[in-house]
Every structure is written in structure tokens, then in C-alpha cells.
């Protein structure tokens with residue numbers, strides 16, 4: 030059985046303890062997929078702690094780095110069946126909208142989603158509407174995230190949503206928007222389903238629409 034201590038250690042970003050528990054669970058024969066699920070729960074709890082203001086932005090970034098180290102250990106140990114299961118995880122497509130090159134916040138959202146077990150297709154910065162459309166067609170995500178920090182890029186969000194609708198891809202798709210220039214009003218005017226003030230809000234919404242319920 031995977032140990033809840035591991036999730037707790039991730040949620041408080043205690044890296045030495047995380048790596049120690051990871052090794053002992055691997056040596057104790059706990060299946061890597063079980064360990065991974067426990068780590069995903071830890072990342073979701075880290076997001077919850079951030080929302081409760083029990084930790085801050087650097088903790089989210091550090092948590093993402095810890096998850097990358099964990100995946101470097103666990104990835105090669107996942108059997109073909111488990112890898113196939115991992116490749117059928119819920120998918121999120123996310124990018125910084127056209128004409129905006131800010132990516133620090135978007136990258137935190139990416140790390141949080143990956144940490145919670147999402148397969149994330151990161152479109153990078155200055156992503157034109159067609160790039161979102163193409164990625165949605167190809168990857169059929171549960172959720173799409175648009176990030177923007179420039180108020181001059183409101184029109185890029187509107188154009189992206191319009192392109193998604195024109196391509197006939199809007200139905201059944203959840204759209205969220207975030208970043209310092211985003212707001213409830215923008216989400217409403219542009220036709221998004223959700224405005225996330227923080228990466229943790231985005232993670233919560235994505236988990237909700239993908240039916241991921243942390244234990």
C-alpha cells in the first residue's frame with residue numbers, strides 16, 4: 030500500500046522526506062502507479078494549501094520541481110500497461126494567447142496540472158487561435174486554459190473562443206482563462222466557463238471537469 034505520508038510530504042514541499050519515502054516505497058515493492066497516484070494527491074493538496082494561504086507562489090513552483098524529480102524515478106518503472114493507462118489520462122491544452130509572451134504563471138499552471146496527473150499539451154506563448162483549434166482537434170482535451178497578462182490581449186481570448194466555436198469544437202469542452210489581465214468579466218464576455226485567479230483555482234476547475242476527485 031502507498032503511504033499517505035508521501036502525499037503529505039509533497040503538500041508541504043519537504044523534498045528530502047519525499048525522496049526518502051519514494052525510495053523506501055519502491056524498495057518495499059509498492060507498485061509505481063500507486064505511488065504516482067499518491068503523489069498526484071499531494072500536488073492537489075499543495076494547491077489547496079495555496080488557496081488557504083498556507084503557502085505561496087514559490088512553493089507551487091518548488092512542488093512542480095519535486096514532481097519532475099519524482100517522475101524521473103517513477104517514469105521508467107511504470108510497466109507498459111501503466112504507461113498506456115497514463116497516456117489515457119485526462120488532457121489539458123494550455124497556452125498564453127496571441128501577442129502575449131508572459132509565461133511564468135502559465136508554466137505554474139502547467140506544473141500543477143501535470144503534478145495532479147493531467148497530460149498537458151503546452152502551446153507556449155503567443156499562441157494564435159488556430160494553434161488552440163489544432164491542438165483541441167488532435168488531443169481532445171477535457172479542459173483548455175488561456176493565459177494573458179496584457180489587457181491589450183483581451184481580443185486574442187475572444188478570437189480564440191470564436192475560432193473554437195467556428196471549428197465546431199466548443200460543445201463538451203471546458204474553457205478557463207487566467208493570468209494577471211484576466212477577470213470574471215473577461216471570462217463572461219469572451220464566453221469562457223471559468224476565470225481562475227490563481228493556478229490552484231485552475232487546477233481545482235480542471236479536476237472538477239475531468240472528474241478527478243482527490244481522496
Ligand code: B12
Pocket residue numbers: 086128129130131132133134135137138174175176177178179180181205206207208209210224225226227228229230231232
Ligand atoms: C515578468 C514580466 C515580464 C517579462 C515576462 C517574462 C516571462 N517569461 O514571462 C517580460 C520582460 C518579457 C515582459 C514583457 C512585457 N511586459 Co510584462 N510583466 C512582467 C511582470 C513584472 C510579472 C509577470 C509575472 O510573471 N508574474 C508572476 C506570475 C506567477 O503571475 P501570473 O502570470 O499572474 O500567474 C498567476 C495567476 O495569474 C495564474 N495564472 C496565470 N495564467 C493562468 C492561466 C489560467 C488558465 C489560470 C486558471 C490561471 C493562470 O497562475 C499564476 C499563479 O497563481 C508583470 C507585472 C504584473 N503585475 O503581473 C508585467 C506586466 C504584465 N507586463 C506589462 C507590459 C506592459 C509588458 C510589455 C508590453 C512591456 C514592453 N513595453 O515591452 C512586454 C510585453 C511583451 C509581450 N508581447 O507579451 C504590464 C501589462 C499591463 C497591462 N495592463 O496590460 C505589466 C502588468 C507591468 C505593468 N504594471 O505595467 N514582462
